[in-house]
Amino acid sequence: MTTPLAPDYAEVPLWTDEAPLVEPGREPLPESADAVVVGGGYCGLAAATELARRGHDAVVVDREALGWGASSRNGGMVIPELKVGPARLERRYGALGRRLFDSVNEAFDLVEQLVGEGIDCGYERTGQLYLAHHPRLVDHLRHEADEMRAAGQPAHFVPASELWSEIGSDQYFGGLVLERTGGLQPARFHQGLVARAAAAGVGLHPHTEARAIERSGSRVRVTTDRGDIDAGAVVVATNAYADRLVPALQRRVLPVGSYIIATERLDPDVAAAVNPHRRMFVDTKNFLFYWRLTADGRMVFGGRRSLAPVSIAEARDFLHASMMRIHPQLRDVAITHAWGGNVAITFDRMPQAGVLDGVHYATGCNGSGVALNTWLGARVGAWVAGDDAPPFTELRAPRIPLWSLRRAYLPVVGQWYRWRDRRP
Known part of the structure; x- marks a missing residue:
């Protein structure tokens, strides 16, 4: 079946088509700051805001527009989860396991708190x-x-x-x-975090690439393509878009593509028949599908079929065919948007936070980062300001084995996952 495309079909995120990324004015780069945060997504903005609210002069730099990465490309699901359940967490980590489980629930509460404080992002608790x-x-x-x-x-x-x-x-x-799960419009949530950071006094500098970090005594020099910043601390919050800025961090995550299609608005009766309680749907496959209704009644359907990059058109046709197997009642509904982005996968499927080469970081929410990345950013910001470290810093944080050979072995891993999904 040929994928039906709307006349205005676009290969851009639905979310940013509705709510374009915020572009602050191009202010001069400061020569010094108490803290520089690299990455302007949920995590970086939350870290910088927490620092600023505690009296620290905080600056955010991002080589792209603020929120260009997963913060504006995700499915908008606010899911308080780790890839390991609470009982297994306690068996594996003891008392720390309970604290880790509590953390993801605190993350969910934080998102609902931010919505209650005025972030208008179409949030709805649906389950x-x-x-x-x-x-x-x-x-x-x-x-x-x-x-x-x-x-x-x-x-x-x-x-x-x-x-x-x-x-x-x-x-x-x-x-x-x-x-305890909900849905929101990711780009609007990000807009709210940008406004919150600006109100706290955070300096926001998109299209500013951090190229080197060099520690000298108690200070850190961050070299960017627009000049150097002398800082007391650095937080790297680049998640799946980590580069060679901190090589040891780059080797702790696998950036894996995830793709999404969005339909035109559904007839209300069709929407109610497909998803009567407006739940966030996720299946149990390794190459899982995730899908939901938006606030205005579109179906958003995401997933992947391999660990290798594919074109947006290839992903779109695969996702549409998969959606038809699940919901054939949508066969005549046109696709208006298709897009993709990376999620950060860790070796043990647990989030990571800590200090590497004198740099604070948080990464690796494994596809469940709307709530957890926001919370981790806030907790790492508080940690830099003098609070206790978040419990994820107590994990071992393993590297990805044979990271430099990942492009060779990931297709084989992908075939194994597909076999597991199909096996009787």
Whole structure:
């Protein structure tokens, strides 16, 4: 089936088409600052704002427009999750595991707090429906529902016989509803963080590339393409777009592409039939799909089919065909937008924060960064200002094995994931 495209189809994020990235005036670069934050996404802005609110002179630099990366390219799902459940976290890390689990719930609360303070981003708490793509995953979801309730989280298992009440599809074998999940417009949320940072007095400098960091005693010199800044501290918040600025950090994450399509606005009856409770949908595949309704009734559908980069057109056609298998009732609905971006994957699928080569950093939310990156940024900013370090700094933070050979072995890893998704 040929993908139906709207007359105004564009290969840009829906979110920035609706809410263009903020472009602050090009102010002179300061010669000195208490702290320089590299990266103007959720994490970097939250770190700089926390520093500024504690009386520190904070500056943000970004080689692109503020929010150009994952902050304006994600699916807009506010999901308080790690890739490991609460019981396994405690078995693996002991008391630290509980603190890690508490952290992601604090991250969710922070987003709702920011919305309550006035960030207008179309946020809606809807709950998430986690869908078993194969019968062998049903018991896993049933167990996870019990585990989440034991950890104090509202959750319930939905058997296949009752899934019709949650999703207009016959492709799944059971589901897990997690109530503490929501959706927002990512670019508008980022706009709110930019406004919050500016109000706190943060210096914002997009289109300013940090090229080198050199420590001398208690000070750090940040060399950019617009001049040098003498700083007391540096926070690197580049996540999946880490470069050679801090080589040791670059080798801790794999940037992996994720792609999204958006439909035209659905007929309200069709939208209600497909997603009656407006849940955030995610399935159990390794190469998972994630999809949701926007505030104005579009379907946004994301995922990937490999670990190798593909063109937007290739990703679009794959995602549309996949969406048709799940929701054939959308076959006549046109696609208005298609786009992609990178997410930061860590070796142990856990977020990382710490100090490398004298530089503070946070990275690796593994595709669940709307809430967690915002929270991590705020906590790292507070840490630089003198507070306790966030609990993720206590993790081992392994490097990616054979990082320099990743382009050779990732296709093989991708084939293994696809086999696991298809196996009986």
